[in-house]
Amino acid sequence: MLIKRTLSFVAAAAVSMSALAWEPSGKVECIAPSDPGGGWDFTCRSAGNVMQELGLIDGSVQTVNMAGAGGGVAYAHTVSKRAEENKLLVAASTATTTRLAQKQFPGMNADMVTWVGALGADYGVIAVGKDSEYKNLNDLMDAVSADPRSVKFAGGSARGGWDHLKVLITAKAAGADDLPRIPYLSYNNGGEAMTQVVGGQVDAFTGDISEATGFMESGDLRVLAVLADERLPGKFNHIPTAKEQGVEAVGPNWRGFYMPKGADEAAREYWVNAVDTLYASEEWKKVMKSNGLIPFHPPADKFDEFVKNQVQEIEQLSREIGLLK
Amino acid sequence: METLGFLMEGFAVALTPYNLMFALLGAFVGTLIGCLPGLGPANGVAIMIPLAFTLGLPPETAMILLTSVYAGAMYGGRISSILLNIPGDEPAMMTCLDGYPMAQKGRAADALAISAIASFTGGLIGTVGLIMLAPILAKFALTFGPAEYFALFMLAFATLGGITGKNPMKTVIAATIGIMISTVGIDIATGTQRYTFDILELYEGIDFILAIVGLFAISELLFFVEARIGGGRKKMSVGKITLSFKELVHTIPTQLRGGVLGFIAGVLPGAGASLGSFISYTLEKQVLGKKGTFGEGDIRGVAAPEAGNNGASSGALVPMLTLGVPGSGTTAVLLAMLISLNITPGPLMFTQHADIVWGVIAALLIGNVLLLIINIPLVGFFVRLLSVPPMYLLPIVTMVAFVGVYSISHSTFDLYFMVAFGVGGYFLRKLEIPLVPIILGLLLGPEMEKNLGHALILSDGDWTVLWSSPLAIGFWLVAGLGLVLPTLVGPILRRRMRAALKEGPVSD
Numbered sequence: 001m002l003i004k005r006t007l008s009f010v011a012a013a014a015v016s017m018s019a020l021a022w023e024p025s026g027k028v029e030c031i032a033p034s035d036p037g038g039g040w041d042f043t044c045r046s047a048g049n050v051m052q053e054l055g056l057i058d059g060s061v062q063t064v065n066m067a068g069a070g071g072g073v074a075y076a077h078t079v080s081k082r083a084e085e086n087k088l089l090v091a092a093s094t095a096t097t098t099r100l101a102q103k104q105f106p107g108m109n110a111d112m113v114t115w116v117g118a119l120g121a122d123y124g125v126i127a128v129g130k131d132s133e134y135k136n137l138n139d140l141m142d143a144v145s146a147d148p149r150s151v152k153f154a155g156g157s158a159r160g161g162w163d164h165l166k167v168l169i170t171a172k173a174a175g176a177d178d179l180p181r182i183p184y185l186s187y188n189n190g191g192e193a194m195t196q197v198v199g200g201q202v203d204a205f206t207g208d209i210s211e212a213t214g215f216m217e218s219g220d221l222r223v224l225a226v227l228a229d230e231r232l233p234g235k236f237n238h239i240p241t242a243k244e245q246g247v248e249a250v251g252p253n254w255r256g257f258y259m260p261k262g263a264d265e266a267a268r269e270y271w272v273n274a275v276d277t278l279y280a281s282e283e284w285k286k287v288m289k290s291n292g293l294i295p296f297h298p299p300a301d302k303f304d305e306f307v308k309n310q311v312q313e314i315e316q317l318s319r320e321i322g323l324l325k
Numbered sequence: 326m327e328t329l330g331f332l333m334e335g336f337a338v339a340l341t342p343y344n345l346m347f348a349l350l351g352a353f354v355g356t357l358i359g360c361l362p363g364l365g366p367a368n369g370v371a372i373m374i375p376l377a378f379t380l381g382l383p384p385e386t387a388m389i390l391l392t393s394v395y396a397g398a399m400y401g402g403r404i405s406s407i408l409l410n411i412p413g414d415e416p417a418m419m420t421c422l423d424g425y426p427m428a429q430k431g432r433a434a435d436a437l438a439i440s441a442i443a444s445f446t447g448g449l450i451g452t453v454g455l456i457m458l459a460p461i462l463a464k465f466a467l468t469f470g471p472a473e474y475f476a477l478f479m480l481a482f483a484t485l486g487g488i489t490g491k492n493p494m495k496t497v498i499a500a501t502i503g504i505m506i507s508t509v510g511i512d513i514a515t516g517t518q519r520y521t522f523d524i525l526e527l528y529e530g531i532d533f534i535l536a537i538v539g540l541f542a543i544s545e546l547l548f549f550v551e552a553r554i555g556g557g558r559k560k561m562s563v564g565k566i567t568l569s570f571k572e573l574v575h576t577i578p579t580q581l582r583g584g585v586l587g588f589i590a591g592v593l594p595g596a597g598a599s600l601g602s603f604i605s606y607t608l609e610k611q612v613l614g615k616k617g618t619f620g621e622g623d624i625r626g627v628a629a630p631e632a633g634n635n636g637a638s639s640g641a642l643v644p645m646l647t648l649g650v651p652g653s654g655t656t657a658v659l660l661a662m663l664i665s666l667n668i669t670p671g672p673l674m675f676t677q678h679a680d681i682v683w684g685v686i687a688a689l690l691i692g693n694v695l696l697l698i699i700n701i702p703l704v705g706f707f708v709r710l711l712s713v714p715p716m717y718l719l720p721i722v723t724m725v726a727f728v729g730v731y732s733i734s735h736s737t738f739d740l741y742f743m744v745a746f747g748v749g750g751y752f753l754r755k756l757e758i759p760l761v762p763i764i765l766g767l768l769l770g771p772e773m774e775k776n777l778g779h780a781l782i783l784s785d786g787d788w789t790v791l792w793s794s795p796l797a798i799g800f801w802l803v804a805g806l807g808l809v810l811p812t813l814v815g816p817i818l819r820r821r822m823r824a825a826l827k828e829g830p831v832s833d
Contacts, residue, residue, distance in 0.1 A: 035378075065735060069528030070511075073736075076525055102516070106523050152783060160516030185471075185779045186513040195673055201470040201783070323516055 022266035033074030117275035121296030124251030335683030355397015366398035375729025423626025447632030450584030451639025476800035484807035503766020543747020583632030591640020601637025
């Protein structure tokens with residue numbers, strides 16, 4: 001009698017457990033909103049591999065490339081066609097929030113998806129050539145405040161893109177008021193922008209630490225500040241942050257995921273935890289190290305808030321420089 | 326010495342079994358494409374671009390594959406010139422003149438053999454020239470500011486007339502169409518959308534791979550459908566090689582002259598391989614004068630243009646690799662591949678992507694040897710292929726292009742776009758509007774616009790910055806010459822070319 005009772009209890013518990021803990025079975029899809037190669041593709045493929053290694057999913061993660069509109073095609077696809085899918089992740093980064101903030105995905109906003117979590121970041125830097133007269137961030141920002149047109153910046157994103165915004169965030173924090181007049185030259189990639197700075201054609205470089213590493217180590221580029229809360233680990237430890245120079249500017253280019261808004265609550269919980277577990281694993285730390293990613297992982301319940309704040313901040317900045325009306 | 330070190334590193338890249346395999350594949354496919362009338366090197370490379378993406382090749386392997394196709398097509402073009410009197414591609418036109426008479430005299434095998442050897446010599450000379458010249462040109466790299474870049478791109482557009490000849494107005498129209506297409510999408514200088522009409526697929530602009538594959542491959546299919554639907558050609562017999570060693574030695578001076586001349590012609594932006602083979606042939610005719618039997622099957626009449634066009638094909642890589650300005654139509658297509666591999670063309674390539682550049686150069690040397698090896702014993706195979714009716718062949722080629730393009734982006738929108746470009750290309754060709762300037766406009770237009778903007782921002786709106794450095798002035802001068810010379814010299818050259826070729830070439 002007792003045994004029978006216990007058994008039925010166990011069985012009932014098992015049933016209720018399985019109802020609670022949703023787990024993906026079979027193939028999981030990860031959309032990289034770009035062509036193969038590049039950051040989003042990397043996010044999907046490497047995170048997918050580590051998830052499999054850790055046994056977070058029993059099947060495989062299939063990376064699907066869906067390029068277009070800087071992520072807009074994938075965003076529209078997720079919102080309109082896959083709104084209730086449980087086994088779909090989409091790679092995202094600061095580029096996604098920037099475009100959302102600037103209304104570059106027509107008719108769509110950041111509330112239309114669920115933001116899952118971040119897996120690390122690449123931090124922004126402001127740098128000058130080795131022969132530049134500017135020795136620290138304050139020198140540079142004083143010049144910008146005195147005459148906004150005196151320092152010309154070069155970066156790898158379009159005008160209004162993330163590299164440009166980092167200049168504006170920093171200049172604003174340093175007290176410069178005429179933001180739209182700060183000259184910004186956009187190049188196809190950070191490397192191209194950097195060579196113009198190293199070659200002395202342009203005054204200052206704005207980009208991410210991973211882009212600047214090569215020229216920094218060769219001594220051609222002087223990194224004036226990294227836009228992080230604290231000094232970066234390892235070989236980047238000697239670079240001062242903007243904060244310690246009295247400029248309250250932070251610019252993480254994070255990498256992470258969003259998923260469809262209409263997915264089951266259990267599925268959402270599962271993926272948030274999965275990203276947490278993934279981020280904490282040794283395997284992922286290795287991936288981060290070999291790919292120049294720096295720790296960045298807002299707590300699970302804070303990530304959504306972080307994304308919305310970033311969108312708002314960028315929206316306001318874009319308005320100030322006249323990119324948004 | 327430094328150059329040698331880089332070259333050794335290049336060999337280390339090119340000689341890995343993986344890359345070697347793709348060099349061999351490229352050489353083979355290139356020869357195949359080259360020998361098919363109508364499919365020239367530009368089409369060949371255009372078709373292979375999506376394939377390189379489909380296979381997920383790393384950048385250096387992708388470039389090695391494409392340059393091998395390019396070199397292979399230069400070899401292959403001679404086969405149909407000799408056997409059918411139809412040039413497999415434009416640069417092989419001159420090979421018809423003595424190659425076909427040789428074949429009629431029953432010496433087809435000899436003509437094929439000597440032309441393969443001459444191609445090898447020409448290719449070798451061209452590649453050695455590339456190795457010596459390119460690093461010198463690339464040294465300029467860091468002195469380039471936006472104003473110099475802008476002048477350089479002006480030079481590229483000004484010399485376009487030389488590539489495509491005929492009607493300069495049509496060249497201008499074509500380049501304008503290209504630049505217009507390139508303005509679709511986000512303008513990086515202002516961050517605003519241009520001509521996108523809220524269609525998400527247009528936000529990042531129009532992918533030039535679609536444009537290239539559509540314009541070259543699909544329009545080619547349409548041309549075949551229109552003109553040559555029907556059976557294949559009758560099977561050719563090649564015969565046995567009777568070429569003596571003495572005869573071969575006899576042609577060595579011809580080969581050397583042809584290779585060097587071709588290389589020089591290739592280096593000049595806007596000249597390309599056709600000019601290389603043409604001047605090599607005419608010079609040879611002048612040098613030897615009455616001693617030769619040109620036009621009636623002189624062996625040197627086969628060796629000269631073949632050495633010339635292969636020398637020129639390597640020469641055309643010099644401006645592309647060092648300045649980002651393609652010297653010919655095919656290198657323009659190669660440039661597209663570089664851009665889509667996220668490698669910014671221009672003087673910095675040699676410093677930023679030394680492994681790729683030198684890997685490609687080493688692959689050219691290796692490819693030449695491979696091509697010589699596969700071209701002599703396998704010539705029978707390629708000959709048999711010539712008798713496959715185009716009605717079977719072209720759909721296969723088109724299918725490869727479709728699958729390739731789809732596999733890059735998984736977007737059917739892209740396929741429609743590609744077809745639209747194909748139909749557009751067909752009509753443009755009917756109007757005799759050249760396609761290469763469209764591609765160049767598409768590739769270089771954004772760069773030109775960007776650098777103009779940058780130069781003006783840096784100078785605070787002062788236009789004189791565009792011609793304020795000696796380097797920039799030099800580019801403007803060459804651009805001026807490039808604009809004027811073809812109109813003065815072009816008609817004379819073309820008249821002679823036409824006079825030399827009684828039977829009009831079939832391909833463009």
